[in-house]
Each structure stands twice: as C-alpha cells, then as structure tokens.
Amino acid sequence: MIDLDLDMRQYDCPFIDTTDDVDVGFSAVQWQLDTDAAKLETRLIAKAGSRGALDDGLRALRAHPNMANCYILSKRDNVAEIGTKIEQTNAMRTIQRNGGYITGPFRIENGRERWHVGFDADDDEDRTLAELERHNDFSVENRDRVGPSTLFDLLEHSESAMSLLEGCRSLTETERETFEVASREGYYETPRETTLEELADHFDISKTAVSMNLRRSERKVLEAAMGAIDRMDDDERL
Known part of the structure; x- marks a missing residue:
C-alpha cells in the first residue's frame, strides 16, 4: 500500500474557505464519504482563538454554498464539537474515481488541509496526482510504501x-x-x-x-x- 501525506488547498471546500477568513481550525474525528449521494458527513472539533471567533467561524461555515448541513453537538468557550454534511469536493471525487482511499482524518487551519491518502498501485497514484493539480493546490509532504507485515x-x-x-x-x-x-x-x-x-x-x-x-x-x-x-x-x- 502506498501512503501519502498531502498538504492540500481545495478551492471548493467550506472548511478551507472558513479558516481563510476566521481564526478557527477544524479536526475531523469521524467521517464517512457517501459516493452515491456525493456528500461527506463528518464529526469535527472546531477550535478558535476566542469565543467570538468560534461563533464567527460557525456562521461562515453554515453560510458556505457547499455546506449542506452544520449543527453543534456541544460547545464550551472557544471549542465546539460539530456535525456537518458537505458536497463532495473535486479532490474527493478525483481520489475515489481513480481507486484511491482517504485513509486518515482531516486537519484544517489557515486555509490548508492535511490529508492522508492511500493507493494500491503507482499508476493510480500518478493518475490521481496529475488530475488533482488541475483544480487544487497541494504538495506531497511524505510518501511511504507500507507492506502487509508493517501495516x-x-x-x-x-x-x-x-x-x-x-x-x-x-x-x-x-x-x-x-x-x-x-x-x-x-x-x-x-x-x-x-x-x-x-x-x-x-x-x-x-x-x-x-x-x-x-x-x-x-x-x-x-x-x-x-x-x-x-x-x-x-x-x-x-
């Protein structure tokens, strides 16, 4: 299995756009990609520099055109646990269509995301990265080939x-x-x-x-x- 760490900037992601404008970051705890409905459902921790910044971030997130649903599960001071459902982004669609797997949780802050993506074959990886370059800005921070015994x-x-x-x-x-x-x-x-x-x-x-x-x-x-x-x-x- 090929495992990639990607530093990603998508241009159609509600979380990235929100962290661009507000001092808030998001960490995905649980997530599920529904390819049939073309939506990603997540449970995230939102943390901001202040309570006011958290409120501003959540308002911006709800107002984003690619946000289908956003609700608060719990909230305390400048930290909240939220549930969201967003439209499938170009990057998600590209990885899934080319046989790739999103293998780890997201971390989003300052307009960038950290993604963990897996592939079974070099050709799948090469094709996916080439397509991602058309609509996204990213860099490969780390690449490992993990054998079954190591995994x-x-x-x-x-x-x-x-x-x-x-x-x-x-x-x-x-x-x-x-x-x-x-x-x-x-x-x-x-x-x-x-x-x-x-x-x-x-x-x-x-x-x-x-x-x-x-x-x-x-x-x-x-x-x-x-x-x-x-x-x-x-x-x-x-």
Whole structure:
C-alpha cells in the first residue's frame, strides 16, 4: 500500500474557505464519504482563538454554498464539537474515481488541509496526482510504501502509539518548547553541545527554572514511552 501525506488547498471546500477568513481550525474525528449521494458527513472539533471567533467561524461555515448541513453537538468557550454534511469536493471525487482511499482524518487551519491518502498501485497514484493539480493546490509532504507485515504491526500496536501520542500532547507549551530547543541545541548529545546556563540565557530564565521544565517534560515523555512499551508487551503475550 502506498501512503501519502498531502498538504492540500481545495478551492471548493467550506472548511478551507472558513479558516481563510476566521481564526478557527477544524479536526475531523469521524467521517464517512457517501459516493452515491456525493456528500461527506463528518464529526469535527472546531477550535478558535476566542469565543467570538468560534461563533464567527460557525456562521461562515453554515453560510458556505457547499455546506449542506452544520449543527453543534456541544460547545464550551472557544471549542465546539460539530456535525456537518458537505458536497463532495473535486479532490474527493478525483481520489475515489481513480481507486484511491482517504485513509486518515482531516486537519484544517489557515486555509490548508492535511490529508492522508492511500493507493494500491503507482499508476493510480500518478493518475490521481496529475488530475488533482488541475483544480487544487497541494504538495506531497511524505510518501511511504507500507507492506502487509508493517501495516499489521501498526494496527496491532495502535493503542501503544496512542499512549505515546497522548503523553506528548500532555506537555505544556513551555515544556514542549524547552524540550525542543534543548534537543535541537544538542543538550542530549554526548558530549553535550549546550549547557543549562546557555538554555537559561536563551529563555531568559534561571538555570533552576530550565532544569525543572526539562525534568517535567522528560518525565511525561518517559512515562508515556514506558506505558507504550508495556502495552506492546501485553499485545505480544496475547
């Protein structure tokens, strides 16, 4: 199976047009493409910079000519869970017509979408990408050819992967930034290419504060990794 990550801009998508105009982003949780009715039904999380921006985004989404239905399932502050039904876009139709598969959820922000698309054959992929170029703007961010054994391994250990992902998501913005800068600057290399004092200067805080931020981020990531390893061991025993 050929797996592509596409950075996509469609010119007939309600979500893209809305994120172009309003500070709001959408993440698809559940989705179903009805090819007979030529419609895509989705459950999404909408998150905006403020409550007012969320309201503006939802109004713009409802008013889009390609939006068939849009309703709120739950809402709190600047986040809402919504249900939508949109007209099938050119990109969806092109992928489906050429034997491709939309294999992962959508993420839409700042007028762009991240798509995960699969193909069984190189010819299907080449034909689809050539047709997509006529009516869409996109770039291939990543391409993998996944064999059956690799795919089985991914599916078998999906809970382990989710455990690790949730651990990374638990990092605060400060913890994540400190961890990323320390890694990028070589703090974890042997010998170290940067010091706590240099990191403290970078963030304009004390060495103690940098050390605490690093320890918290390290602990969260390590606990998530150990939890993922435990689940992998359980899966293999089963």
